[in-house]
Amino acid sequence: MKKDSAEDRPSAKVPSPLVSGRQRLMEAALQLAATTRSLASLGLREVARQAGLNPNTFYRHFNDFDELGLAVIDQLSGQLREGLRERRRRPAEAGLKLSDTANPGDAWRKAQDVVRESIALVLDFVTEHRTAYVVGIREMHGSSPVLRKALRKVLDDIGEDMTEDVLGALQLPLLQREDVAEISQLVIRQMTFFSLDYLEHPEQREQIRRQAERFVLLLFWGAIAAKAPQELAASGLRFPD
Amino acid sequence: MKKDSAEDRPSAKVPSPLVSGRQRLMEAALQLAATTRSLASLGLREVARQAGLNPNTFYRHFNDFDELGLAVIDQLSGQLREGLRERRRRPAEAGLKLSDTANPGDAWRKAQDVVRESIALVLDFVTEHRTAYVVGIREMHGSSPVLRKALRKVLDDIGEDMTEDVLGALQLPLLQREDVAEISQLVIRQMTFFSLDYLEHPEQREQIRRQAERFVLLLFWGAIAAKAPQELAASGLRFPD
DNA sequence: GGAAGAGGTATACAATCGTCTACACGAAAG
DNA sequence: CTTTCGTGTAGACGATTGTATACCTCTTCC
Numbered sequence: 001m002k003k004d005s006a007e008d009r010p011s012a013k014v015p016s017p018l019v020s021g022r023q024r025l026m027e028a029a030l031q032l033a034a035t036t037r038s039l040a041s042l043g044l045r046e047v048a049r050q051a052g053l054n055p056n057t058f059y060r061h062f063n064d065f066d067e068l069g070l071a072v073i074d075q076l077s078g079q080l081r082e083g084l085r086e087r088r089r090r091p092a093e094a095g096l097k098l099s100d101t102a103n104p105g106d107a108w109r110k111a112q113d114v115v116r117e118s119i120a121l122v123l124d125f126v127t128e129h130r131t132a133y134v135v136g137i138r139e140m141h142g143s144s145p146v147l148r149k150a151l152r153k154v155l156d157d158i159g160e161d162m163t164e165d166v167l168g169a170l171q172l173p174l175l176q177r178e179d180v181a182e183i184s185q186l187v188i189r190q191m192t193f194f195s196l197d198y199l200e201h202p203e204q205r206e207q208i209r210r211q212a213e214r215f216v217l218l219l220f221w222g223a224i225a226a227k228a229p230q231e232l233a234a235s236g237l238r239f240p241d
Numbered sequence: 242m243k244k245d246s247a248e249d250r251p252s253a254k255v256p257s258p259l260v261s262g263r264q265r266l267m268e269a270a271l272q273l274a275a276t277t278r279s280l281a282s283l284g285l286r287e288v289a290r291q292a293g294l295n296p297n298t299f300y301r302h303f304n305d306f307d308e309l310g311l312a313v314i315d316q317l318s319g320q321l322r323e324g325l326r327e328r329r330r331r332p333a334e335a336g337l338k339l340s341d342t343a344n345p346g347d348a349w350r351k352a353q354d355v356v357r358e359s360i361a362l363v364l365d366f367v368t369e370h371r372t373a374y375v376v377g378i379r380e381m382h383g384s385s386p387v388l389r390k391a392l393r394k395v396l397d398d399i400g401e402d403m404t405e406d407v408l409g410a411l412q413l414p415l416l417q418r419e420d421v422a423e424i425s426q427l428v429i430r431q432m433t434f435f436s437l438d439y440l441e442h443p444e445q446r447e448q449i450r451r452q453a454e455r456f457v458l459l460l461f462w463g464a465i466a467a468k469a470p471q472e473l474a475a476s477g478l479r480f481p482d
Numbered sequence: 483g484g485a486a487g488a489g490g491t492a493t494a495c496a497a498t499c500g501t502c503t504a505c506a507c508g509a510a511a512g
Numbered sequence: 513c514t515t516t517c518g519t520g521t522a523g524a525c526g527a528t529t530g531t532a533t534a535c536c537t538c539t540t541c542c
Contacts, residue, residue, distance in 0.1 A: 021489070037384040041282030045529060054491050055530085061489090138382045141437075143278040186431065186456060193430045196382075215427060222463020225473065226480035232466065233474035239467035262519070284499065295521050296500085302519090 022061040024051040026072050029065075033138070034131035040065050040144050066146040069139060073147070076132050077154040080125055081161065087121050088114075088165055104235050111170050112240060115216045118162075119191075123209060126195045134199070137192055155192075159184040172220065174227045183219050190215060214241065263302045265292040267313050270306075274379070275372035281306050281385050307387040310380060314388070317373050318395040321366055322402065328362050329355075329406055345476050352411050353481060356457045359403075360432075364450060367436045375440070378433055396433075400425040413461065415468045424460050431456060455482065 028051035033039045042065065048055040062068045126133045140151040162184040167177060194212040198205055221239055225232050269292035274280045283306065289296040303309045367374045381392040403425040408418060435453040439446055462480055466473050 033384075037281050038279040040278050043529060044531090056492090056532095057490055059531085138384070141379045141382050143274075143379070182452070189434045190427065190431060211423070218460065218463045218467060220463075221467055222459045222461075225466035225470065226459060226462055229466065229470070229474040229478075229480075233470040237470075239470075285501090286499065297502095297522090298520055300501085 021051070021053055021057055022071075024053060025058060025061060026068060026075070027051070029068055030072060030131050030135055033135045038142055039069050039135060039139055039147070040142065066144055069144065069147045070150055072132065073136070073150050073154065076129060076136070077157075079129075080154075081158060083125060084118070084121060084158065084161060088118065088169075105237060107171055108237055111172060111220065112217065114165075114170060116213055119209065119212050119216065122191055123195065123198050123205075123212075126199060130199055133195065137196065140192075155188050156185070159188045162188065172224065174224055174231075175220075179223055179227075183223060186219060187216050262292070262294055262298055263312075265294060266299060266302060267309060267316070268292070270309055271313060271372050271376055274376045279383055280310050280376060280380055280388070281383065307385050310385065310388045311391055313373065314377070314391050314395065317370060317377070318398075320370075321395075322399060324366060325359070325362060325399065325402060329359065329410075345472075346478060348412055349478055352413060352461065353458065355406075355411060357454055360450065360453050360457065363432055364436065364439050364446075364453075367440060371440055374436065378437065381433075396429050397426070400429045403429065413465065415465055415472070416461075420464055420468075424464060427460060428457050 025047055029039065029042060029047045032042055032047060032050055036042070044058050044065075045055045048058055062071070136151055136154075139147040140155075142148060159181070163177070163181045166172065166175075166180050166184065172180075191212065194208055194215075198208045201208065217240065266288055270280065270283060270288045273283055273288055273291055277283070285299050286296045289299055303312070377392055377395075380388040381396075383389060400422070404418070404422045407413065407416075407421050407425065413421075432453065435449055435456075439449045442449065458481065
């Protein structure tokens with residue numbers, strides 16, 4: 001049998017303590033999970049090696065891989081929600097110029113803009129945090145109930161944000177809160193597929209972006225048309241494209 | 242070090258040769274993947290043990306886990322597509338009584354029936370093949386490119402079946418082939434989420450089923466309303482519920 | 483200035499793993 | 513009847529893994 005020393009450590013980096021070991025472990029795990037296999041199936045020694053740390057260092061920060069996964073999720077989901085909230089503050093204010101008395105046509109045009117911008121933001125985020133996003137989607141359907149639940153909650157929270165946003169800033173006529181909430185969840189979930197397509201087919205990105213926009217608008221259009229087909233027809237609005 | 246013999250084998254079954262070793266390995270892998278972790282992270286010895294076979298027997302049938310995964314996918318996706326095709330033959334024939342001259346109201350009512358029945362079929366299938374389905378969804382976002390591609394193709398094929406079905410039997414007015422194809426893909430993908438919810442929350446199954454039906458109808462309604470809001474309003478049709 | 487604790491390391495051990503080589507046996511093929 | 517061949521078994525190997533114990537710095541705090 002081989003003595004297991006000195007073979008374990010220095011495969012990746014110099015032991016620069018510029019970032020904490022905890023952070024190094026998280027990044028190493030993400031990197032490995034994105035290129036190799038699922039988070040839970042990673043070896044404790046494997047990630048320590050990638051991080052340039054001693055295997056036992058893992059124990060100092062995490063008890064198991066679920067704990068590491070939760071830490072990563074906390075860190076990044078916060079970034080995503082914050083980013084979404086922040087950039088959505090802008091069009092919301094711009095939209096106030098059209099006051100609550102705006103006619104349906106203005107509301108619908110504004111809805112198009114908001115949809116376009118929100119989708120762009122999501123797609124930018126996933127390209128910027130590609131590995132984390134891919135691993136996140138993977139673990140959402142993965143084998144750890146803990147991570148599954150945490151990631152489902154992230155999606156649901158984003159859905160709630162979207163619901164509030166649509167209700168507050170968009171003021172689409174005739175749609176109740178529950179209608180909007182249902183549509184939001186559908187949109188958020190479908191976006192996971194659009195995002196993966198977007199990442200995996202860089203040559204078709206513009207097309208995928210338009211498909212996503214069309215899907216969202218189609219849902220809202222359908223929901224309005226389901227509630228009040230006559231009013232929609234009478235408004236003379238046309239579906240874009 | 243411990244000699245690794247006699248500990249490996251008989252954890253599960255008697256060596257009944259009623260089913261082939263190959264099949265036993267596939268089922269054991271599915272079982273383990275559903276309860277433990279991802280397919281690719283399974284140990285060769287692990288599944289052999291679960292199947293009640295010698296570790297080396299794995300080599301007789303598969304070179305690696307991708308190969309085993311593909312075999313499972315072939316076997317079950319065939320069952321699903323065949324089941325869908327077969328049960329869809331019935332309403333298609335019944336639908337022929339309403340000839341091509343049927344008015345929009347009849348076509349829309351028939352669409353509701355077909356949607357209801359197709360969704361019921363899918364949900365029945367996933368409950369009947371729960372472990373295989375869960376593992377399939379998992380590997381669709383998993384780390385093996387081979388399995389990912391194979392499972393995406395399964396979904397896309399089902400989407401094409403649905404497209405042909407809608408075009409052939411439903412004859413919804415105003416929708417082009419490309420519109421229907423796009424909607425079909427959206428529906429198939431969203432159904433993966435509905436199906437998982439359905440499995441994980443048995444107490445809310447009826448509600449989830451209705452949500453799924455509503456989603457599909459909403460998309461078609463929206464697509465028709467996008468093409469021709471006036472005609473839809475003039476037809477006097479009401480969205481169900 | 484000594485104690486306590488957090489973060490990182492070194493070494494060791496048993497268990498498990500993938501794989502290699504060799505053997506057994508029934509069925510089909512010649 | 514003998515020869516393949518497909519399938520399953522047995523035993524062994526070196527590599528790798530998770531974990532336990534012990535030691536080594538630094539900060540921080542009293």
